[in-house]
Amino acid sequence: MILHTTDPAASATYEPAPRPWRFLIALSGFLAELFSACAWLGMFGWALGEVVSDRYAWSQWLEWIPTIFTLIGALVCLAAASGAAALRSGLQSATITGSTDSLLQSLGSIAKPTSSEQLAENVGNTTLKQRPRRLRFFHRARWFAWSIVLVYFVISETPFYKPTPEPPAFNQDSFRLVYWNSGGEEQPGWDRAIGALNPDILILNGLHSSAGTPGLQALLDSNASVIVNERFVVISKRPIVRWGATTLALPKGEGLDPRQTGGHRPWIDRGRALFFQFLCPTTDLNGLASPPPTLRTAWIIDLPSDLSLSRAQVTARANEIITNFPSKAYIKDSRGAWIPEEIRTAMLGFPRPDIITGDFNIPRGSWSLDRLVAHLDSESGTHTSSRSLNAYHQAARRFSATWPRPRPFLHLDQTFLAPALRAWSYNLKDPGSAEHLAQAVDITVR
Numbered sequence: 368m369i370l371h372t373t374d375p376a377a378s379a380t381y382e383p384a385p386r387p388w389r390f391l392i393a394l395s396g397f398l399a400e401l402f403s404a405c406a407w408l409g410m411f412g413w414a415l416g417e418v419v420s421d422r423y424a425w426s427q428w429l430e431w432i433p434t435i436f437t438l439i440g441a442l443v444c445l446a447a448a449s450g451a452a453a454l455r456s457g458l459q460s461a462t463i464t465g466s467t468d469s470l471l472q473s474l475g476s477i478a479k480p481t482s483s484e485q486l487a488e489n490v491g492n493t494t495l496k497q498r499p500r501r502l503r504f505f506h507r508a509r510w511f512a513w514s515i516v517l518v519y520f521v522i523s524e525t526p527f528y529k530p531t532p533e534p535p536a537f538n539q540d541s542f543r544l545v546y547w548n549s550g551g552e553e554q555p556g557w558d559r560a561i562g563a564l565n566p567d568i569l570i571l572n573g574l575h576s577s578a579g580t581p582g583l584q585a586l587l588d589s590n591a592s593v594i595v596n597e598r599f600v601v602i603s604k605r606p607i608v609r610w611g612a613t614t615l616a617l618p619k620g621e622g623l624d625p626r627q628t629g630g631h632r633p634w635i636d637r638g639r640a641l642f643f644q645f646l647c648p649t650t651d652l653n654g655l656a657s658p659p660p661t662l663r664t665a666w667i668i669d670l671p672s673d674l675s676l677s678r679a680q681v682t683a684r685a686n687e688i689i690t691n692f693p694s695k696a697y698i699k700d701s702r703g704a705w706i707p708e709e710i711r712t713a714m715l716g717f718p719r720p721d722i723i724t725g726d727f728n729i730p731r732g733s734w735s736l737d738r739l740v741a742h743l744d745s746e747s748g749t750h751t752s753s754r755s756l757n758a759y760h761q762a763a764r765r766f767s768a769t770w771p772r773p774r775p776f777l778h779l780d781q782t783f784l785a786p787a788l789r790a791w792s793y794n795l796k797d798p799g800s801a802e803h804l805a806q807a808v809d810i811t812v813r
Contacts, residue, residue: 392455406509410437424679532761541810554800558576566586570599592645594705668685670728691715719743730779731757753783757781
């Protein structure tokens with residue numbers, strides 16, 4: 368540290384710090400600024416992603432940054448920056464103490480302290496007071512910014528403070544929906560883990576093995592409705608009366624997939640969607656009549672995971688295909704077999720959904736999801752965000768993520784409900800294999 372004085376003798380007798388000390392002081396100062404800049408850059412990138420979301424191809428990469436990663440990374444960088452700054456201050460104080468004898472002889476107009484330690488402390492305090500306000504502001508602002516990220520994480524992604532949802536009343540219909548994407552990587556025992564959830568409606572995606580494995584036999588009774596369509600398998604205790612499916616015909620991307628050797632995959636995922644309509648019993652409030660069952664519609668959507676594809680374009684294309692679906696559906700004949708339905712109308716598109724579930728390969732809360740979720744509330748003519756209709760936000764009370772198992776940090780598998788329905792329980796279960804956790808959602812009417 369250079370001490371300025373108007374006394375020529377003082378300048379002549381001042382002994383500068385040795386070169387190794389000056390190098391360490393400069394290095395620690397550089398590291399302090401570097402780690403601080405990294406913390407600011409990480410928090411700014413995360414914040415930009417949260418604000419812009421995945422409206423653009425470039426912004427989706429920022430939107431995919433998990434908040435928990437931002438918190439941990441910024442905390443490490445800020446702690447390292449504070450440590451480097453403390454080291455720099457200590458080294459500067461040490462060099463001042465080392466040249467005390469020369470300084471005491473040259474500072475004729477300054478009161479002599481009783482010890483070299485006191486001199487170092489006095490000079491150090493003077494330096495802190497003279498530090499530019501700009502530097503002090505940024506030092507405090509970076510911790511304030513980190514605190515904002517922490518508050519956001521607690522409020523938005525760890526909703527433990529919310530009251531527990533009320534279970535349905537005795538006269539309300541309630542059923543459990545279970546969705547699991549195995550990705551073709553199921554291991555022995557998955558069927559028992561899934562069957563133990565006791566679903567009323569079970570949706571399996573990407574299954575390689577048979578749906579009639581021993582652990583699912585209890586669900587395959589004579590009254591169960593079963594749909595098998597390419598990658599989708601639906602087993603429902605609620606009678607399914609109609610269904611249809613279509614490819615989403617999504618364009619080929621670059622095939623970016625860090626899980627594969629070389630970061631690319633050889634196959635093309637075009638995406639797929641399926642709808643099915645099932646009957647739910649209706650209970651009369653007075654118990655005097657048995658109203659006819661209510662027809663509910665569920666959509667299953669599986670979007671590609673190719674990182675090179677713009678999620679805004681993917682959902683726009685998926686929405687276009689679903690909206691223009693040519694009503695090619697299947698119904699049961701007198702023997703209970705699925706047969707093609709005769710097209711009676713010129714209406715296009717999937718029926719208006721009550722439930723949308725699947726593997727969207729898009730994090731929860733993303734802007735691009737609104738295109739698909741808007742169909743849930745299309746009857747009212749109002750636009751509702753995907754957040755308010757997400758079963759997680761309605762019923763979950765802890766941090767939830769579905770990928771990658773067993774240490775997930777992204778919520779890619781999601782369930783959305785129309786305003787007439789609500790989730791009173793939302794849990795994620797580990798089937799013991801594959802990369803995704805299973806969703807178990809208890810649903811009732813409002």
